[in-house]
Amino acid sequence: MSSEQPLERLFRGDGGRYDDSVPLPPPPPWRRPSRDDASARPQRPYLIGPEQVEVVNAALRLRRPLLVTGNPGTGKSSLAHAVAAELGLGPVLVWPVNTRATLTDALYRYDAIGRLRERKDGADDIGSFVRLGPLGTALATRHKGRPRLLLIDELDKSDVDLPDDLLFVLDEGEFSIPELARLPAQQAEVAVNVEGSQEKTLVRHGIVRCRDFPFVVITSNGNREFPPAFLRRCIRLELPEPDPAQLEEIVRAHFAKGGLEQLEAQWPRVLNLIQAFTDKRSLGGLATDQLLHAVHLLQQGIHPEVAHLKEAVLRELRSGGGW
Secondary structure, three states, X not given: OOOOOOOOOOOOOXXXXXXXXXXXXXXXXHHOOOOOOOOOOOOOOOOOOHHHHHHHHHHHHHOOOEEEEOOOOOOHHHHHHHHHHHHOOOOOEEEEOOOOOOHHHHHEEEOHHHHHHHHHOOOOOHHHHEEEOHHHHHHHXXXXXXXXXXXXXXXXXXXXXXXXXXXXXXXHOEEEOHHHHOOOHHHOEEEEXXXXXXXXXXXXXXXXXXXXXOEEEEEEOOOOOOOHHHHOOOXXXXXXXXXXXXXXXXXXXXXXXXXXXXXXXXXXXXXXXXXXXXXHHHHHOOOHHHHHHHHHHHHOOOOOOOHHHHHHHOOOOOHHHOO
């Protein structure tokens, strides 16, 4: 197999030019934006076991945050999008956490400088200078009468105090915006901007209070433990790495729209890729996306089994695997 070469090179590296009259091959289905809304996330098939489904349903019924842990590539973030799509909860509000993230960032942002400039011009619409963040928007808005879904992604990257800072907001479903709370009585209602939309929502007396608790999905790669007070408020879900049979189902689901017949013709090679994937995953960790990338290349007539391509596409994520 090592003597095989890709059937077609889009980039040749020889200074030549690709034929402008020939379209580039399409990307994988999950890398194509929605035509109805270019900002929408393309919906990907999502498969997990019945035990994990029951845990998700428990969190939904209790309306408690779902803390999802597992190795990279097990589908932690994708779970939030799958739940929102199935239940019609609208676009997922995403708060990507990093070491500099603060609770205020997620609740709201106030453009004091912009407002000062407007007041110099004789106008003073403070609501135009307040934008609710992803958590604030999840509390303040609904989607067609249903709660919003908020994804707090990789909370384990945060400062050690952030999980505790979240407790009151997640328990009470409300928070105060001091800049609005200080306004005179005649400005008790202020229309403010929200995340991911051109619409506005009313804030009364500076208090954002939810009508429905949002469904909150929190992901963690397990880089550190969270405080007990935070953990007892969460429903915990550990996503296992899919076994070979589940990987077969995942591959079929992702390639069901177009090209499945072609894939069936090459199914023995797909099974070889799955075997190579599981072998390398046990050494240094691999994400399921990497397997799907390899299968897509195979479907395009490229040979991911070639040593240099296998090393590029199915390379281990952890240092123990030779990264």
